[in-house]
Amino acid sequence: MKAVYISIVAIVLLVGCGESKKPTKNAVKKDSAPTPSTKVQPQSTNSIAQEQSEPDKPKYEIWEAASLGAIKIVNELLDTGVDVNSLDKRGRTPLHWASTEKVIRKLIAKGSNINSKDGRGMTPLHCYIIEDKKTEEAKILLEAGAKVNSTTSSGHTPLHYATSNNKFKFVGFLIENGANTNAKSNSGVTPLHSASLSDDYRIIELLLSKGAQVNSLTKDGVKLFANGTPLDWAQKANKEKAISLLRKNGAKTAKELQTK
Structure with a gap:
């Protein structure tokens, strides 16, 4: 019966954004298909070698900064003209990855598409449900x-x-x-x-x-x-x-x- 149950769960579980654990600088995982039990982060081009060869390139992509909750970096990137609705390789905007209320509110204030869908049709609200987000953060989305x-x-x-x-x-x-x-x-x-x-x-x-x-x-x-x-x-x-x-x-x- 246990084997049958495992098969059942494998079929039923919805594929989601993944439970995001804040990535550390220069240690962002590679892009992979996430599941509710797989911890993943947004794809980043950040590396020591790249920083050395491209000194003027920002050290963080906006999706990574949003995932880190780095409001200062998010502000800096937006001020330099980075599109608030930029899509990563999964088709997600920074709002899909935003991990703090400050970042969420900032992205929304700058015109982030609240109902933007990624490659699987998931909106930021879908992602917030399966990540370690609070209802207060999801409430911001609904109010917007x-x-x-x-x-x-x-x-x-x-x-x-x-x-x-x-x-x-x-x-x-x-x-x-x-x-x-x-x-x-x-x-x-x-x-x-x-x-x-x-x-x-x-x-x-x-x-x-x-x-x-x-x-x-x-x-x-x-x-x-x-x-x-x-x-x-x-x-x-x-x-x-x-x-x-x-x-x-x-x-x-x-x-x-x-x-x-």
């Missing part, structure tokens, strides 16, 4: 016009990311700000489907209390989860407490729905 139900190329909203990454506080925060509890991805996955695999059962309770449909079905294209309800997911992942909680709220398996 971030779309709480914006979808990635696979149809996932920020709420999908919050539930699949066990971010209970963010789940509540997003719902309070208008997140759709029944939003469906391209494969028909809802936040409750993702929450059924979570070990934080408060997320399931919260979603159900806010109108999440307990028997929503996924589509045929979801491997191992084709035409599955949240209860089907919980059963395949052997989440006994989730199973019990869903049952108490009227949950059924897809097979049970067919024989109704």
Whole structure:
């Protein structure tokens, strides 16, 4: 059963920005495809050799400075004419990487696109959910016009990311700000489907209390989860407490729905 669960999690986990650990000077990791469990930083061209051969080149790219929370460097770069909406190799703006409120506010004040999407369709709000950001920082985005139900190329909203990454506080925060509890991805996955695999059962309770449909079905294209309800997911992942909680709220398996 453990092997099956690992396979399930591998399929369900959403690919995100990565949990950013502030990079140190001259020690930024190379560009790689990030996942919620992979710590990555923005691509930088910074190196000792390069600094020596190009002495007039800024020591930091703006994405790296934003990730470091280096407001002074961000200001200097913007003052020299660096585009606030510059895209890195993943298609992300400095706002996707911003790690402090000061940097976030500065970038927004300079005209950063709040709803800019990277190569996977992720907005800064999606990224803030899966990184070590506070709801206060995400609130700045929403106050500036971030779309709480914006979808990635696979149809996932920020709420999908919050539930699949066990971010209970963010789940509540997003719902309070208008997140759709029944939003469906391209494969028909809802936040409750993702929450059924979570070990934080408060997320399931919260979603159900806010109108999440307990028997929503996924589509045929979801491997191992084709035409599955949240209860089907919980059963395949052997989440006994989730199973019990869903049952108490009227949950059924897809097979049970067919024989109704």
